[in-house]
Amino acid sequence: MEEQVTGLANKVWDNFQDVPKSKRFLIAVSGIPGSGKTTLAAIVTKKLNDLHAKQSPATHMGSPVAAFIPMDGYHLSRAQLDAMPDPVTAHARRGAAYTFDGDSFLSLVKKLREPICPESATLYAPSFDHAKKDPVEDDISIAPSVRIVIFEGNYLSLNKTPWKDAADMMNELWFVDVKFEVARKRLIHRHVKAGIAKDEEDAAKRADENDLVNGKEITEGRLDVHEFIESHEDATWAPEEQGVGDGKDEQPDKATAPLV
Template sequence: MEQAIKELIEHTNQKLSTLPPGNRLLISVSGIPGSGKTTLAKKVSEGLNAISKSGEVAAMIPMDGYHLTRAALSAMADPIEAHARRGAPFTFDPVSLKLLIERVKAPLGGEGGEKIIYAPSFDHAVKDPVENDIKILSSQRVLIFEGNYLSMGTDVWGDIARLFDELWFVEVDRGVARERLIARHLKAGLADTREAAAKRADENDLPNGDYLVANGLKPHRVILSVEDQDYARGG
């Protein structure tokens, strides 16, 4: 996997070198829950910054900040179902996400150009988004967005996917993803037992992944996720 990441860093750096100074390169990293997309996006972003001769040129923006709040889920017609299915497409705010991507896609510099754009993060302790928590600087010309549905072709998600210059998809064995999800749910306190964690993976996470695969656009790159310690931590 390290070789694949090295190649992605080299490819992205080369593509950046051919861009006009006022343009950004927007990349999405998607995949089913447990695929390791968060880890990959982070490593590529860090790798680009490590080889940059002009400061921090890359940033990773997680889609997690666009989760609907718990209060918003509670206000839905079926709040029990909404909370149980948190992580499904209908529990996100894709319209606001699309607005952010349109803002960062606008040409840099010039009159009226934005120096800093803010994106929301997600606080796993309180289990809700935090507004304006991630700074996107004008020097950061490679923006790597990561999230399950960033290559999906349906409704607003399809409009979002088509804003990216490249769609990367992290492919993973379903059994590997399931084991990662079980470990993650136990560690995060979302389940008290392995049985409960497996139930959450089987009834929410993996069906969400199936929906993405069934409705996804063709990615520009497919990266195979293998079982290792780094990839077990996120994505």
């Protein structure tokens, strides 16, 4: 994985050199639950910030050029799921495309596409509180100095509005591909580890009836992408252990994730 990820980071860095200072370079990393896309996005973000720091340590110290924005923050809240016509199913299927606020995500992407100027303000994205199991508004800051933004989420290359509209505004789309049986094994381990399933049988039911159902929609409705990355049964591709399920993909711990 290390060589592959380094290659991706170097490619982005090379392409970024031609981006005008008033613009940002946006990347969307998608894949089915358990594919390891969060791991990939987080590592590439760190490598880009390392390259940025090495270019001019005195100038860039403490000012990351790249930010990593997980899509967990765009889950509908539990209160919003309660207000749906079939709240029981909505909660059980949390993680399906219709349980995300795609329009708010599209709005952020549009703002990030606006020219950066001296008076540009810091933008904000939501995070997800895994203890409360709800989004936290305006918790991830994106300063004007951040000019590479890497998003990750299940539906970022889905050929369906509003996800397709956001995908059309990206510089690059990446898809992390994984065999369903590999993802299933990872998901079962994660659900038990996180305590959202009482045992492996319960975790398997959750994976089969929600995560992998979503995975089928993600793979069958995928747009063409710039990078197709294979995730193998390898410890380096395992999802972050801090993730909590409810149909959501893995989320790095806020204390260690390279958020800006």
